[in-house]
Amino acid sequence: MSKVKMEVQLGPLRLQNPVLVASGTFGYGSEYADLVDLNRLGGIMVKGTTLHPRAGNPMPRMVETAAGCLNSIGLQNVGVEAFIHEKLPFLRQYRCAVIVNIAGDSYEEFEQLAERLDGVDGVHALELNISCPNQEKGGIHFGVDPEATRKVVSRVRRRTRLPLIVKLSPNVTDITVNARAAVDGGADILSLVNTFVGTAIDAKTRRFKLANITGGLSGPAIKPLALYMVWQVAQAVKVPLIGMGGIMNATDAVEFLLAGASAVAVGTANYLNPRVSIEVLEGIEQYLREQGEKDVKDIVGTVKRCKPESEF
Amino acid sequence: MRCAEYCEVVANRQVATSQFEIQLHSPVVARHAQPGQFVQMRVQSGYEPLFGRPFSVFRTFPERGDFSVIYLVRGTLTQLLAQKRRGDTVFVVGPLGNRFLVRQPAGEVLHVLVAGGVGAPPLYLLAEELVQKGVPRQQVVVVNGARRHDLLVCQEHFAELGVHLWAVTEDGSLGEKGKVTDILKGLSQRGELPSGRCQVYACGPSAMLEAVAKFAQKHDLPCQVSMETMMPCGLGVCLGCAVKVRTSNGIDYKRACVDGPVFDAAEVVWA
Numbered sequence A: 001m002s003k004v005k006m007e008v009q010l011g012p013l014r015l016q017n018p019v020l021v022a023s024g025t026f027g028y029g030s031e032y033a034d035l036v037d038l039n040r041l042g043g044i045m046v047k048g049t050t051l052h053p054r055a056g057n058p059m060p061r062m063v064e065t066a067a068g069c070l071n072s073i074g075l076q077n078v079g080v081e082a083f084i085h086e087k088l089p090f091l092r093q094y095r096c097a098v099i100v101n102i103a104g105d106s107y108e109e110f111e112q113l114a115e116r117l118d119g120v121d122g123v124h125a126l127e128l129n130i131s132c133p134n135q136e137k138g139g140i141h142f143g144v145d146p147e148a149t150r151k152v153v154s155r156v157r158r159r160t161r162l163p164l165i166v167k168l169s170p171n172v173t174d175i176t177v178n179a180r181a182a183v184d185g186g187a188d189i190l191s192l193v194n195t196f197v198g199t200a201i202d203a204k205t206r207r208f209k210l211a212n213i214t215g216g217l218s219g220p221a222i223k224p225l226a227l228y229m230v231w232q233v234a235q236a237v238k239v240p241l242i243g244m245g246g247i248m249n250a251t252d253a254v255e256f257l258l259a260g261a262s263a264v265a266v267g268t269a270n271y272l273n274p275r276v277s278i279e280v281l282e283g284i285e286q287y288l289r290e291q292g293e294k295d296v297k298d299i300v301g302t303v304k305r306c307k308p309e310s311e312f
Numbered sequence B: 001m002r003c004a005e006y007c008e009v010v011a012n013r014q015v016a017t018s019q020f021e022i023q024l025h026s027p028v029v030a031r032h033a034q035p036g037q038f039v040q041m042r043v044q045s046g047y048e049p050l051f052g053r054p055f056s057v058f059r060t061f062p063e064r065g066d067f068s069v070i071y072l073v074r075g076t077l078t079q080l081l082a083q084k085r086r087g088d089t090v091f092v093v094g095p096l097g098n099r100f101l102v103r104q105p106a107g108e109v110l111h112v113l114v115a116g117g118v119g120a121p122p123l124y125l126l127a128e129e130l131v132q133k134g135v136p137r138q139q140v141v142v143v144n145g146a147r148r149h150d151l152l153v154c155q156e157h158f159a160e161l162g163v164h165l166w167a168v169t170e171d172g173s174l175g176e177k178g179k180v181t182d183i184l185k186g187l188s189q190r191g192e193l194p195s196g197r198c199q200v201y202a203c204g205p206s207a208m209l210e211a212v213a214k215f216a217q218k219h220d221l222p223c224q225v226s227m228e229t230m231m232p233c234g235l236g237v238c239l240g241c242a243v244k245v246r247t248s249n250g251i252d253y254k255r256a257c258v259d260g261p262v263f264d265a266a267e268v269v270w271a
């Protein structure tokens, strides 16, 4: 079997292959370690980490919808200190990149998180989750307001030498505006998309299905929306992209690469098939061989227009 | 040890109204499942339903490498499951979660197993283990309840073990008329539940668990409950299965899929 090159370089971040697992869908890796060979993953984006531990939102927090699910977990996590002392030592044993997803309520919290994680052995990059409320601005999400996006990224940029990934919120009018703001602020890489805000109602009981009323939609239902956003952003900025949103199999992943993502992250699919990330990796390799490609980076952003009518 | 794989259906037969026992081939589950543990089973038509669903392990047949669960047909997944025939496959992840903790010394404890409807299967596995480990049969008390006689499961299996068995239905169509807690009250009034050497294990609908937990608290009986929540991942990562608990630091959430499904009833904060 001919070997295809799967290693990818995303700005300052080298990955042994372009398949990552998305934040919040793979815990801290240890939960899956007996079922998945973590050494084969391109990287693990760990659960959103805050300065202090958080208990999360009341139940019910998740509800299935057509080909997707809404979640309002409320960033339940162990906090950055417990992450460093209790979760990271386990992850250090593996070859895959460890990307810490961080979230804060204020610029200072983001800065403190970045500073705390800078230079910590075993952390390969930071991913800024800016889909969280900015308390200084009456709770409007950092990722929705381009000026707040630019500001939070540039303030974090000054506190860390780690590769900086900014995770874009899709809940905006024109995602290219927010993408440019993140790049202006100093983002090395953009990841997209986070979940789409939605809700679900039980007609019988006439109640919202989530205690929090709204939740973030993920899963196959959002794939066409996410794919379009990745393509749009790929046209608008020069930094490498990590694409995600509803990837269930290798074909979905390949579509994101063709749209312009240099790497992909598998999210919700990990819940229904713990080994899906490895299947996606193997499927991409097989696809490349079938297509006569030797290097995964050669297909990034190569999607062409639909055949003209005359050629049908 | 756990597996995540497609497992072949060995048998799928009706055992009560809308309830089926499905036997699946999975040497890993058959060998490693403990009483109270569950498997996450996924059957889909397209992407519906998206996630698997949790089902308690009912019986294991380690020699053949098979195990079974009893499921009640409720929604999409269980409807699809009911259509499975011998030779078809079901995606199984498991065994998952913790187990019922047997109070020691097991031979000197009165083990009170309280089942509601389709909550009976994991308690059967526990009763079987207790008997196999040599706990005298009269020290295993099973209170098996359901709304109606045709919804009561595992009755003949418990009977075969020769344990001290009560059947109770809300409409009195089988066994005693009433609720499982009525039986517990009767036992208690007759002095048959000595708090110093009793352990209650319960599995069933939330309302029943809460009632049993309150009864146990009132009579100072240690009690373990197997909690039912939705379980999108079953692996401890999505945090969608949170159970509110009391800890030394105040109120917190635990994950039913890995910290449970079995909880000490005293720590659970009932909704």
Ligand SMILES: Cc1cc2nc3c(=O)[nH]c(=O)nc-3n(C[C@H](O)[C@H](O)[C@H](O)COP(=O)(O)OP(=O)(O)OC[C@H]3O[C@@H](n4cnc5c(N)ncnc54)[C@H](O)[C@@H]3O)c2cc1C
Binding pocket: B038, B049, B053, B054, B055, B056, B057, B069, B070, B071, B072, B073, B074, B075, B076, B077, B078, B079, B118, B121, B205, B227, B228, B229, B230, B231, B261
């Ligand atoms: C640890 C654990 C072990 C379990 N073991 C078993 C078992 O051994 N056998 C078994 O039959 N079930 C068991 N369950 C419950 C089972 O997982 C659910 O009934 C399952 O969601 C059914 O899937 P479905 O797609 O058919 O129905 P869904 O589409 O999930 O539900 C259909 C309808 O039923 C309602 N519903 C779902 N679950 C419940 C519930 N628990 N009580 C009342 N209404 C409900 C829903 O709100 C919905 O309206 C267990 C649950 C847990 C957490």
Ligand SMILES: Cc1cc2nc3c(=O)[nH]c(=O)nc-3n(C[C@H](O)[C@H](O)[C@H](O)COP(=O)(O)O)c2cc1C
Binding pocket: A022, A023, A024, A025, A047, A048, A049, A071, A073, A075, A101, A129, A167, A193, A194, A195, A217, A218, A219, A220, A222, A244, A245, A246, A247, A265, A266, A267, A268, A269, B238, B239
């Ligand atoms: C239950 C759940 C928890 C999540 N937690 C986080 C998180 O902590 N931080 C974050 O940036 N994204 C989080 N996400 C979003 C995912 O990382 C991903 O961006 C999104 O789910 C879209 O991908 P998918 O459709 O493949 O799941 C979470 C998603 C789910 C379903």
Ligand code: FES
Binding pocket: B230, B231, B232, B233, B234, B235, B236, B237, B238, B239, B240, B241, B255, B256, B257, B258
């Ligand atoms: S079901 Fe996902 S954490 Fe428990």
